[in-house]
Amino acid sequence: MINRTRRTRSSQIMRDLVSNVNFSLDNLxxxxxxxxxxxxxxxxxxxPGQFRxxxxxxxxxxxxxxxxxxxxxxxxGIPEKKDPIGSEAYNDKGIVxxxxxxxxxxxxxxxxxxxxxxxxYTSHGHCGILKGEEVLNDETVELLCKIAISHVKAGADxxxxxxxxxxxxxxxRKALDNEGFINIPIMAYSIKYASSYYGPFRDxxxxxxxxxxxxxxxxxFRNSRDYLIEARNDIAEGADIIMVKPGMPYLDVVKxxxxxIDLPVAVYNVSxxxxxxxxxxxxxxxxxxxxxxxxxxxxxxAGASIIITYHAKDIAKWMGI
Ligand code: PBG
Ligand code: ZN
Numbered sequence: 299m300i301n302r303t304r305r306t307r308s309s310q311i312m313r314d315l316v317s318n319v320n321f322s323l324d325n326l327x328x329x330x331x332x333x334x335x336x337x338x339x340x341x342x343x344x345x346p347g348q349f350r351x352x353x354x355x356x357x358x359x360x361x362x363x364x365x366x367x368x369x370x371x372x373x374x375g376i377p378e379k380k381d382p383i384g385s386e387a388y389n390d391k392g393i394v395x396x397x398x399x400x401x402x403x404x405x406x407x408x409x410x411x412x413x414x415x416x417x418x419y420t421s422h423g424h425c426g427i428l429k430g431e432e433v434l435n436d437e438t439v440e441l442l443c444k445i446a447i448s449h450v451k452a453g454a455d456x457x458x459x460x461x462x463x464x465x466x467x468x469x470x471r472k473a474l475d476n477e478g479f480i481n482i483p484i485m486a487y488s489i490k491y492a493s494s495y496y497g498p499f500r501d502x503x504x505x506x507x508x509x510x511x512x513x514x515x516x517x518x519f520r521n522s523r524d525y526l527i528e529a530r531n532d533i534a535e536g537a538d539i540i541m542v543k544p545g546m547p548y549l550d551v552v553k554x555x556x557x558x559i560d561l562p563v564a565v566y567n568v569s570x571x572x573x574x575x576x577x578x579x580x581x582x583x584x585x586x587x588x589x590x591x592x593x594x595x596x597x598x599x600a601g602a603s604i605i606i607t608y609h610a611k612d613i614a615k616w617m618g619i
């Protein structure tokens with residue numbers, strides 16, 4: 299036999315020597331849910347280990363995250379009041395804006411990313427404003443720009459629009475530039491599928507649509523040809539990072555996109571992916587730590603620079619920093 303591929307797997311040192319995919323905390327963004335109100339610390343039932351926190355309870359959590367070596371956060375807000383036009387999303391005194399000010403002041407070392415969307419703020423739970431049952435594209439884009447600007451004014455280091463309206467990246471780039479924020483990057487949720495894997499998140503953020511679904515704006519997973527169009531449109535419109543979401547069931551997409559484009563690729567290891575791992579681990583059916591790390595390597599191997607994951611805190615503890 300000439301080819302014995304086992305030769306380079308024969309010892310730990312040899313395996314380490316030939317490995318070419320790496321993974322560290324530097325690659326991770328940790329999502330957090332901030333709720334308007336006082337003294338709130340509610341565990342999200344379908345996402346064990348994840349909490350909704352009010353600003354007065356953030357300090358302790360951020361202290362822990364800092365000590366664990368987590369460097370980047372993705373902020374989601376849960377407002378007290380919702381209305382049809384999602385006013386709280388672009389209120390300068392809104393929950394995300396206040397959380398940004400608090401974190402920037404108390405913990406300036408974090409890189410703060412904000413999810414820019416309307417579904418947590420609209421009474422109907424859709425990602426934009428409605429006319430009848432239709433989500434209006436261009437009118438929503440104008441509001442998304444307002445949201446992004448109010449986030450950046452309050453301290454966001456990067457904005458991540460997740461709405462899936464057409465043309466929002468170009469509009470947001472222009473709006474940010476007009477305000478002088480020429481160096482604030484946009485991480486575009488470019489390739490975002492209408493996925494049932496977001497179920498636990500919608501419980502976490504109270505953002506399920508009250509009627510219908512998001513299929514008229516999020517993507518159809520039954521198509522293998524349309525996703526590069528989304529990536530290329532967003533690149534042409536000025537996106538700085540291209541995101542694919544969900545993660546694990548879409549690694550074919552991550553791989554193709556990362557081979558096809560030169561910008562950094564992010565992958566969102568979403569709520570449902572997290573819940574499935576946690577549930578199986580709680581049943582004692584899988585080795586949680588090993589499965590999670592294997593998943594992280596899989597996403598890195600597919601070409602993702604950045605992984606947004608609820609497992610970040612556990613990973614940090616396992617990696618013992
Ligand atoms: C808001 C948004 C969602 C997620 C991120 N931003 C929900 C949705 O589109 O319904 C999902 C995150 C997750 O499931 O972890 N549009
Ligand atoms: Zn949304």
